Amino acid sequence: MEVALLRTDDIQTVRSLPLFAEISESHFGALMRAAFLQRFPAQTLLIHEGDQADFLHVIVEGMVEMFSNSDGEETTIGFLEPVSTFILAAVLVEKVYLQSARTLGPSRILMIPAQAIRDVFARDPAFAGSVVRELAERYRDVVRQLKSQKMRSGLERLAAWMLERGIRRGETLEVHIPFEKAKLASFLGMTRESLSRSFAALADHDVMVRGRVITCNRSDALARLARTLGSSDSS
Amino acid sequence: MEVALLRTDDIQTVRSLPLFAEISESHFGALMRAAFLQRFPAQTLLIHEGDQADFLHVIVEGMVEMFSNSDGEETTIGFLEPVSTFILAAVLVEKVYLQSARTLGPSRILMIPAQAIRDVFARDPAFAGSVVRELAERYRDVVRQLKSQKMRSGLERLAAWMLERGIRRGETLEVHIPFEKAKLASFLGMTRESLSRSFAALADHDVMVRGRVITCNRSDALARLARTLGSSDSS
DNA sequence: CGCCGCTTTGAGTCCATTCAATTCCGGTGG
DNA sequence: CCACCGGAATTGAATGGACTCAAAGCGGCG
Known part of the structure; x- marks a missing residue:
C-alpha cells in the first residue's frame, strides 16, 4: 500500500473521464494537486x-467490488473497472458511505479529497454539470437494478447480465466473467448454487459454460428471456 | 384535468422546498413563469x-405512486407526498423516464419544463448545489431500497418500514397506511397475501392491525427485527 | 340492506435455499 | 512431468419460504 506520484499519462487517463472532461484546466490542476495515487493489493478494503x-x-x-453487509450476510452491489469513480453521492452530501468497497485484484486508486470536489463543484459550472450527469446516471443504474431485482427471476437477471456484458460476434455471444462466480451470484441476488443451476438451465438456449467463459450461439433466445424491462434498458 | 394559475401561497410552498431554498429570486421567478400547475383526479397516469x-x-x-411494469408484472417503487419533486434524474440527463407515476388521490402537480431546469442549473451555482444534494439523497434512498430488497426478508422489510414511517408515542408505535395494502406489499417486494401473513406474524411482537392503522406496544422488539442495515439508516 | 372491492385465510405447489458431498481446476512442490 | 492440495464450482436431496389459486370475511358506500 504505497503512495505514488501521479504520472502524466495517469492524469491524462483521469482527465478523459466524462466527469472531468469539461472541467477548467486550473480547477483540474487544483484537484490533482490535492489528490494522491495509491497502490493496493487484492482484497484490500478501501x-x-x-x-x-x-x-x-x-x-x-x-x-x-462494491458491497454491503448486515448481520452475517453480504451482498455485492456492483463491480468497477478503470476508469470510473465511485461513491460520488456520499462525497457530495458529506454523509457516511452506504456501501463498502474492496479491491478484487492489485489496483491503483486515485483519491481526491471530498472537500476539494465540493469546492470545485461550487466554482466550476461545467464541472457541476458533469457531476450531476454522472450522479444521475448512477441513480438510474441503481433504479434499473432495483427493478430487475423485484420483477425478474434469477434466470432472467442472468440472461440480461450476459447480454449487457458479453461481446457479440455475429450470432454468437461471448461473455468472460472476470471474477469468482460466487460474486456474480451475489450481484444477481442469488446463491452460488442457484447460479450454477441457472447456467445449466440455459443449456436449452445453446449456452455453453467453460470455466469463466460463457458462449451462446443464439443470443436472440437469450434476449427473449431477458426481454423484460427491455424498454428501459436504453441507457 | 385543468390548468390553473399559481397562487402566491403555492409559490411559497414550492419555494420552501430544499431544492429551491437557495435559488436566486430572479431565477426562481423564471422557473415559475415557465411552470404551470395542474389538477389531476385520482388514478391519473402522470x-x-x-x-x-x-x-x-x-x-x-x-x-x-412511482411504479414500473414489465410483461404483466407491476412493482411499486415509491410513494410521494407534498411537497417533493420527482424524476429529477431523467430531467437532468435528457433521457427517458425509468419509472411511471400515477396519482393515488386528487392531486395538484406543478410542472416545470425540463429545459428551464437545465438552464437555471447552468447559471445558478446555488441551485446547482441544491440539485446535486437532492439527487444524491435520492440515489442513497434507492441504494437503501436495493440493499433492503437483497438482504432482508419480507418480514424485516415490513418492520423497518413501520419504524421508518410510524409515529412514536412513548413506547407505542402507530402507523397509518395511506393507501391500499396491496400497494404497500408491492413496494416491499411481496404479494398482498404475504404481507397479510407478515402482519399476522408480527402479533408475537405486540402488533395490532385494525384496517389501515397499525399499532405496536413494544417498538423496540420491532427494531430488533429490523436491526439489519441499522448502521446505514442514518439518513 | 346489499353490493363490490379490498383483505384475509386456507391449501397446495413451486422455486430458491440450505446442507452435504463430489468434481473440477489451478497452482505448488516433489 | 506428475502427484497432490485447496479453493471454487457443481450436483444431489431435503427443507422451507413465498407464491398461486380459490374461497371466505370485512367494510364502505350507494
Missing part, C-alpha cells in the same frame, strides 16, 4: 460503509 | 416510463 466520506475514489487500474 | 422527460414534477397536494 471503504467501509458507515464511515464518513472523505475521498472521491477513481479506479485507474485493477478492479473494485 | 408519467409513462419510456417517454422523454419533459417536465420536473412537484407534488403540491395529493399523493403519487
Whole structure:
C-alpha cells in the first residue's frame, strides 16, 4: 500500500473521464494537486460503509467490488473497472458511505479529497454539470437494478447480465466473467448454487459454460428471456 | 384535468422546498413563469416510463405512486407526498423516464419544463448545489431500497418500514397506511397475501392491525427485527 | 340492506435455499 | 512431468419460504 506520484499519462487517463472532461484546466490542476495515487493489493478494503466520506475514489487500474453487509450476510452491489469513480453521492452530501468497497485484484486508486470536489463543484459550472450527469446516471443504474431485482427471476437477471456484458460476434455471444462466480451470484441476488443451476438451465438456449467463459450461439433466445424491462434498458 | 394559475401561497410552498431554498429570486421567478400547475383526479397516469422527460414534477397536494411494469408484472417503487419533486434524474440527463407515476388521490402537480431546469442549473451555482444534494439523497434512498430488497426478508422489510414511517408515542408505535395494502406489499417486494401473513406474524411482537392503522406496544422488539442495515439508516 | 372491492385465510405447489458431498481446476512442490 | 492440495464450482436431496389459486370475511358506500 504505497503512495505514488501521479504520472502524466495517469492524469491524462483521469482527465478523459466524462466527469472531468469539461472541467477548467486550473480547477483540474487544483484537484490533482490535492489528490494522491495509491497502490493496493487484492482484497484490500478501501471503504467501509458507515464511515464518513472523505475521498472521491477513481479506479485507474485493477478492479473494485462494491458491497454491503448486515448481520452475517453480504451482498455485492456492483463491480468497477478503470476508469470510473465511485461513491460520488456520499462525497457530495458529506454523509457516511452506504456501501463498502474492496479491491478484487492489485489496483491503483486515485483519491481526491471530498472537500476539494465540493469546492470545485461550487466554482466550476461545467464541472457541476458533469457531476450531476454522472450522479444521475448512477441513480438510474441503481433504479434499473432495483427493478430487475423485484420483477425478474434469477434466470432472467442472468440472461440480461450476459447480454449487457458479453461481446457479440455475429450470432454468437461471448461473455468472460472476470471474477469468482460466487460474486456474480451475489450481484444477481442469488446463491452460488442457484447460479450454477441457472447456467445449466440455459443449456436449452445453446449456452455453453467453460470455466469463466460463457458462449451462446443464439443470443436472440437469450434476449427473449431477458426481454423484460427491455424498454428501459436504453441507457 | 385543468390548468390553473399559481397562487402566491403555492409559490411559497414550492419555494420552501430544499431544492429551491437557495435559488436566486430572479431565477426562481423564471422557473415559475415557465411552470404551470395542474389538477389531476385520482388514478391519473402522470408519467409513462419510456417517454422523454419533459417536465420536473412537484407534488403540491395529493399523493403519487412511482411504479414500473414489465410483461404483466407491476412493482411499486415509491410513494410521494407534498411537497417533493420527482424524476429529477431523467430531467437532468435528457433521457427517458425509468419509472411511471400515477396519482393515488386528487392531486395538484406543478410542472416545470425540463429545459428551464437545465438552464437555471447552468447559471445558478446555488441551485446547482441544491440539485446535486437532492439527487444524491435520492440515489442513497434507492441504494437503501436495493440493499433492503437483497438482504432482508419480507418480514424485516415490513418492520423497518413501520419504524421508518410510524409515529412514536412513548413506547407505542402507530402507523397509518395511506393507501391500499396491496400497494404497500408491492413496494416491499411481496404479494398482498404475504404481507397479510407478515402482519399476522408480527402479533408475537405486540402488533395490532385494525384496517389501515397499525399499532405496536413494544417498538423496540420491532427494531430488533429490523436491526439489519441499522448502521446505514442514518439518513 | 346489499353490493363490490379490498383483505384475509386456507391449501397446495413451486422455486430458491440450505446442507452435504463430489468434481473440477489451478497452482505448488516433489 | 506428475502427484497432490485447496479453493471454487457443481450436483444431489431435503427443507422451507413465498407464491398461486380459490374461497371466505370485512367494510364502505350507494
